[in-house]
Amino acid sequence: MTGSLVLLSGGMDSTVALAREALDHRAKFALSVDYGQRHRKELSAAVRIAAEYPEIEHEVLDLTGWGRLLTGSALTDPRVPVPHGHYAAPAMAITIVPNRNAVLLMAAAGVAIAVGCDEVVIAVHAGDHPVYPDCRPEFIDQINRATALATDQAVTIRAPFLNYTKTDIALQSAIYAAPVHLSWSCYEGGERHCGRCGTCQERIEAFLDAGIHDPTLYAL
Amino acid sequence: MTGSLVLLSGGMDSTVALAREALDHRAKFALSVDYGQRHRKELSAAVRIAAEYPEIEHEVLDLTGWGRLLTGSALTDPRVPVPHGHYAAPAMAITIVPNRNAVLLMAAAGVAIAVGCDEVVIAVHAGDHPVYPDCRPEFIDQINRATALATDQAVTIRAPFLNYTKTDIALQSAIYAAPVHLSWSCYEGGERHCGRCGTCQERIEAFLDAGIHDPTLYAL
Numbered sequence: 314m315t316g317s318l319v320l321l322s323g324g325m326d327s328t329v330a331l332a333r334e335a336l337d338h339r340a341k342f343a344l345s346v347d348y349g350q351r352h353r354k355e356l357s358a359a360v361r362i363a364a365e366y367p368e369i370e371h372e373v374l375d376l377t378g379w380g381r382l383l384t385g386s387a388l389t390d391p392r393v394p395v396p397h398g399h400y401a402a403p404a405m406a407i408t409i410v411p412n413r414n415a416v417l418l419m420a421a422a423g424v425a426i427a428v429g430c431d432e433v434v435i436a437v438h439a440g441d442h443p444v445y446p447d448c449r450p451e452f453i454d455q456i457n458r459a460t461a462l463a464t465d466q467a468v469t470i471r472a473p474f475l476n477y478t479k480t481d482i483a484l485q486s487a488i489y490a491a492p493v494h495l496s497w498s499c500y501e502g503g504e505r506h507c508g509r510c511g512t513c514q515e516r517i518e519a520f521l522d523a524g525i526h527d528p529t530l531y532a533l
Numbered sequence: 534m535t536g537s538l539v540l541l542s543g544g545m546d547s548t549v550a551l552a553r554e555a556l557d558h559r560a561k562f563a564l565s566v567d568y569g570q571r572h573r574k575e576l577s578a579a580v581r582i583a584a585e586y587p588e589i590e591h592e593v594l595d596l597t598g599w600g601r602l603l604t605g606s607a608l609t610d611p612r613v614p615v616p617h618g619h620y621a622a623p624a625m626a627i628t629i630v631p632n633r634n635a636v637l638l639m640a641a642a643g644v645a646i647a648v649g650c651d652e653v654v655i656a657v658h659a660g661d662h663p664v665y666p667d668c669r670p671e672f673i674d675q676i677n678r679a680t681a682l683a684t685d686q687a688v689t690i691r692a693p694f695l696n697y698t699k700t701d702i703a704l705q706s707a708i709y710a711a712p713v714h715l716s717w718s719c720y721e722g723g724e725r726h727c728g729r730c731g732t733c734q735e736r737i738e739a740f741l742d743a744g745i746h747d748p749t750l751y752a753l
Contacts, residue, residue: 347598372602374598374599374602375597375598375599375601376596376598376599377595377598378567378594378595378596378597378598379594379595379596379640379643379644381595382592382594382643382644382647382648383643383644383647384647410643411642411643411646411647411684411687412639412640412642412643412646412680412683412684412688413643414683415639415642415643415679415680415683416636416639416640416643418639419632419635419636419638419639420599420632420636422631422632422635423599423602423603423630423631423632423633423635423636424599424602424603426631426632427602427603427604427631428602446682446683446684446685447682447683447684449682451682452679452682452683455675455678455679455682456676456679456683458675458678458679459635459672459675459676459678459679460632460635462666462667462669462671462672462675463632463634463635463666463667463672463676464631464632464666464667465666467631468632
């Protein structure tokens with residue numbers, strides 16, 4: 314039983330990761346996780362993106378019960394305002410969902426075994442490292458070791474973009490014809506991407522730096 | 534912010550762990566997890582056990598969405614029969630919920646941060662090691678390293694019974710006056726403990742070996 318399970322948030326990075334895994338004929342399963350994130354548009358984006366790959370099974374995992382026990386993060390607690398400004402700035406710390414990637418990866422590893430996949434792919438990248446500790450190479454390495462032990466070597470965690478910049482990912486989106494026009498990055502829940510929040514600014518810069526047409530509609 | 538969050542399954546081991554943490558004035562929070570396990574009585578047992586410690590907050594975390602994506606385990610899939618016989622036997626492999634403890638520990642670590650605890654306590658013991666890879670010391674060590682990285686050292690995983698036998702835990706139940714009479718071990722869902730399934734046999738033997746009165750009502 315081989316093949317990859319791709320964690321598909323509905324953002325740009327995981328969309329490109331899915332496109333690459335699909336073209337490599339590795340992807341068997343795409344898993345999106347609803348942990349009560351405020352940017353609900355990300356999840357509906359994930360559904361539309363997955364629909365572009367009818368040969369890959371897609372499920373939305375309901376972890377809202379977990380999100381309900383977390384408070385104090387701008388990403389799950391509606392009382393906490395979303396910060397504006399650059400993605401790498403200290404203000405973004407409020408968007409940390411405690412231990413999120415570890416929960417997502419471990420839940421995904423269990424599902425991978427159940428559906429017959431030997432890899433879990435997560436699209437964390439170098440731009441995530443300063444703000445989110447659970448996106449750093451040393452974390453991915455350790456959680457991989459823990460997963461190997463917990464699953465008797467049945468599942469490996471793979472982070473193909475771990476040392477990529479967002480600009481590298483924008484370039485890859487063109488190479489793999491990823492449906493990034495369907496993806497959603499904005500931390501606000503508007504009709505269009507706000508263009509002002511940290512992830513919007515990061516997205517804008519990535520396409521600019523890569524010299525790739527940005528298919529995103531911004532409210533600016 | 535210090536104190537422990539105790540994973541309370543409603544079984545005997547975690548009941549004794551909670552009693553010990555409570556007597557040590559460490560326990561601040563008890564967390565039970567509903568992942569769709571077939572032995573539902575375990576969860577109602579957890580609620581009754583937690584009620585013995587009104588100073589400790591208790592929540593049942595709903596992870597049934599995760600359990601629904603798993604198939605093939607006797608513990609979550611109603612189509613798979615529960616094996617009878619000794620707990621350490623190969624037949625018990627069917628009761629493995631893939632990556633369960635990693636999911637429980639990582640979800641608990643996130644909650645610990647949210648509620649201001651610096652430790653997550655899990656009551657795995659030496660008798661679990663042969664069957665369940667995610668109960669072994671090397672797994673606990675690695676998941677602890679991963680947690681430290683993911684949470685910027687905010688949370689430690691502690692497994693106080695890691696090298697204890699079930700008999701040691703039965704002894705501890707007396708020392709800490711743990712309400713094990715309220716706990717539930719049986720993998721079947723009967724009125725009383727069946728006395729035949731692997732966990733029932735293990736429980737019976739533990740009290741016998743420890744020379745402690747077994748408060749359990751068996752159907753035998």
